[in-house]
Amino acid sequence: MRKKTIILGVAGTALALQPALNRWCxxxxxxxxxxxxPMPGDGLIPEPGVTTTRAVSIDAPASAVWPWLVQMGSGRGGAYTYDWIENLFGLDMHSADEILPAFQNLKVDDVLPLGPSGPPMRVAVLEPERALVFRSEDGNWVWSFLLREKDGVTRLISRNRIDVCGAAKVFYDVVMTPASLFMESRMLHGIRDRAELKHR
Known part of the structure; x- marks a missing residue:
């Protein structure tokens, strides 16, 4: 009886904390x-089922952060996260530790490669050293980056807006949101570390 009470107590606490944990993720x-x-690109999916907004402070100007953003993608600069995990899914990601001149001329409507089987993402908004927005070709995912600089420190803000509902939304809330935090926090730190190192 005591064991059952403890299990119910733990389960009840987990359920009670879930909304707060989900918001944190x-x-x-x-x-x-x-x-x-608001973020650039919000209007591309006005009423998303899932929205994440994550950010990091970078001790470097926006001009030092921007080159790392525009060269992202498989066969390009990678994603600055856990390459070995990305490559388990066949995404062919190899995160660069240098700014790659060949990939600095990104333009609106260019494709962000996410591996041979990843969803094709196209550049929807590009404002140099300020905003970069990608939209999946099926229109169900918008990924936006915004740079806000003050006194030489840049806030790098990343927002995902995903058009899901029903069981798919539950799956995103319970599984994909924590998983995406694990990968995206590493990505944001990866960009931060590279930009700060090269700016010194």
Whole structure:
């Protein structure tokens, strides 16, 4: 009886904490004004089923961060996250530790490669050293980056808006949101570390 009570207590606590944990996973590193504020590309999916807004501070100007963003992609600069995990899914990611001149001329409508089987992402918005937005060709996913610089420190804000509902939304909330935080926090730190190192 005692064991059953403990199990029920743990399960009840987990359920009670789940909304708070989910919010933390969705908004890791972001300040309230960044979570609630608009981002370039929001209008491409006006009412998403899932939204994540994550951010990191970088001790470097936006001009030092931007080159790392525009060269992302498989066969390009990679994703600055756990390459070995990405490559388990056949994404062919190899994160660069240098700025690659060949991939600095990104333009609107260019494709961000996410491996041979990944969803094709096209550049929807590009404002140099400020905003970069990708949209999946099926229109169900928008991934936006915003750079806000103040006193030589840049906030790098990443937002995902995904058009899902029903059981798919539950799956995203329970499984994909924590998993994406694991990968995206590493990506944001990867960009931060590279930009700060090269800016010194």
């Amino acid at each position: 969705r908004n890791w590193g972001a300040e309230e004004n960044e979570i609630e504020g």
